[in-house]
Amino acid sequence: MKPAQFEYHRPDTVQEAVELLDEMEHRAELMAGNQSLGIMLSTRLATPENVIDINRLDALSGIEVADDRVRVGAMTRHREIERSDALGRAVPMLPEAAEQIAGPAVRNRGTFGGSIGEADPAGNYPCAMAALDGTIHLRSVDGEREVPADEFFIAHMFTELEENELIVGGSVDCSPWPSERSGMAFDELKRAAQTWPTVSAAAAVRVDDPGAGDPTVEEARLALANAADVPLGVPDAEDAVEGEPLSEGSLEAVAEATMAAADPEDEMHADAEFKTEAAAEYARRAIRTAYERASG
Amino acid sequence: MSVDDTPQTEPPTEEISLTVNGETVSAEVEPRLKLSDFLRREQGLRGVRVGCEHGVCGACTVLVDGKGVKSCLMLAVQADGSEITTVEGLTGDGGALHPIQEAFHETHALQCGFCTSGFVVATKELLEENPDPDRDAIEHGLADNVCRCTGYQNIYEAVERAADYADEGSHGGGDG
Numbered sequence: 001m002k003p004a005q006f007e008y009h010r011p012d013t014v015q016e017a018v019e020l021l022d023e024m025e026h027r028a029e030l031m032a033g034n035q036s037l038g039i040m041l042s043t044r045l046a047t048p049e050n051v052i053d054i055n056r057l058d059a060l061s062g063i064e065v066a067d068d069r070v071r072v073g074a075m076t077r078h079r080e081i082e083r084s085d086a087l088g089r090a091v092p093m094l095p096e097a098a099e100q101i102a103g104p105a106v107r108n109r110g111t112f113g114g115s116i117g118e119a120d121p122a123g124n125y126p127c128a129m130a131a132l133d134g135t136i137h138l139r140s141v142d143g144e145r146e147v148p149a150d151e152f153f154i155a156h157m158f159t160e161l162e163e164n165e166l167i168v169g170g171s172v173d174c175s176p177w178p179s180e181r182s183g184m185a186f187d188e189l190k191r192a193a194q195t196w197p198t199v200s201a202a203a204a205v206r207v208d209d210p211g212a213g214d215p216t217v218e219e220a221r222l223a224l225a226n227a228a229d230v231p232l233g234v235p236d237a238e239d240a241v242e243g244e245p246l247s248e249g250s251l252e253a254v255a256e257a258t259m260a261a262a263d264p265e266d267e268m269h270a271d272a273e274f275k276t277e278a279a280a281e282y283a284r285r286a287i288r289t290a291y292e293r294a295s296g
Numbered sequence: 297m298s299v300d301d302t303p304q305t306e307p308p309t310e311e312i313s314l315t316v317n318g319e320t321v322s323a324e325v326e327p328r329l330k331l332s333d334f335l336r337r338e339q340g341l342r343g344v345r346v347g348c349e350h351g352v353c354g355a356c357t358v359l360v361d362g363k364g365v366k367s368c369l370m371l372a373v374q375a376d377g378s379e380i381t382t383v384e385g386l387t388g389d390g391g392a393l394h395p396i397q398e399a400f401h402e403t404h405a406l407q408c409g410f411c412t413s414g415f416v417v418a419t420k421e422l423l424e425e426n427p428d429p430d431r432d433a434i435e436h437g438l439a440d441n442v443c444r445c446t447g448y449q450n451i452y453e454a455v456e457r458a459a460d461y462a463d464e465g466s467h468g469g470g471d472g
Contacts, residue, residue, distance in 0.1 A: 042350040
């Protein structure tokens with residue numbers, strides 16, 4: 001349970017980091033919060049020749065909310081996301097997703113970019129970013145590029161990220177979600193803090209008039225984690241609730257659309273059938289919670 | 297059966313300088329050395345328990361710049377420039393128990409004791425952030441730590457008692 005030998009690099013600037021990465025490519029592993037990589041190193045499932053530690057790249061850490069756009073730096077820790085008032089107002093789904101990751105010691109170290117880069121199908125931020133139509137920002141020696149979240153995640157732990165690229169952050173357009181008439185929810189089914197969730201559902205809902213008794217859903221977004229090998233958007237579920245007040249009937253349609261879309265892997269403690277049904281139930285709960293929050 | 301773990305070349309090392317329980321420490325370490333092994337083996341701090349060694353059990357929890365960290369998921373080289381507090385750093389003059397340790401002792405919040413230092417350190421962070429946690433906050437605050445003996449209830453009671461001691465402000469030898 002000790003990592004194999006590696007050479008350690010600790011760049012002081014992002015430019016230095018991408019230059020190192022460009023030089024070493026597949027011979028290097030980036031080290032962010034080390035809460036997942038550390039496990040792989042300990043078990044020697046990962047034995048990189050080089051480790052590039054990006055923990056001192058302060059430029060990659062922090063949260064900015066400006067002009068309807070929220071930007072979260074790759075090295076922002078889960079704890080900071082969980083406790084950010086600015087995120088709580090603009091995109092409350094992100095703090096709610098962050099606070100459900102493991103326990104406090106893991107959240108003190110684990111990072112936003114690390115979770116995006118790991119691209120575990122059960123990961124919280126990949127699912128939230130898919131639900132929010134987020135953008136992933138990448139940088140290499142050739143410059144920066146942006147990839148929409150729904151294109152970034154390709155398969156189980158496999159992403160658009162090139163060997164010489166660094167995730168510098170993620171951003172979300174929050175203009176569709178004015179806080180006074182929008183609600184968000186991130187609900188996960190998880191038995192113990194240290195485990196991955198069996199499934200999670202991320203939902204955002206905007207209504208026309210929160211003062212009305214049964215406001216009409218103007219826009220809804222839904223994504224699920226661990227219900228497929230990438231974050232799973234369910235457009236049919238969104239269509240089913242838009243244009244009318246939320247009802248038991250439309251929630252039933254959400255569940256049915258989710259069942260139809262889900263394509264999970266069997267796991268030791270949850271087979272595909274169970275996960276499909278759990279995904280449907282969590283989709284229903286997340287949409288309902290988001291609607292209730294939107295309706296004040 | 298053996299595993300050939302012989303390095304092909306001289307292992308690379310890095311100079312680090314950090315504060316451990318108030319004392320400045322300088323050392324040359326291999327980058328792959330975990331903070332947990334550095335503290336336990338090289339600094340002789342046996343309160344840092346090396347349990348699962350891959351971030352599950354929480355027995356190796358220490359404070360790095362005041363924040364709880366699983367020291368098996370941090371490299372010693374990453375702690376360069378940091379301030380580390382282990383369970384040994386919580387005791388007062390002459391080894392007087394910290395109020396959190398007193399509370400664990402009094403409520404029988406340990407049996408074998410292996411996990412205890414991790415729980416005590418995690419409780420330190422928890423109570424600093426939330427001096428009066430309810431049961432739910434305690435469970436969440438200690439969610440990174442595993443105990444296989446107590447069933448947790450006595451540990452939660454210890455945290456409540458430690459919070460009471462901090463309210464009273466007069467118990468024990470530490471800074472609780």
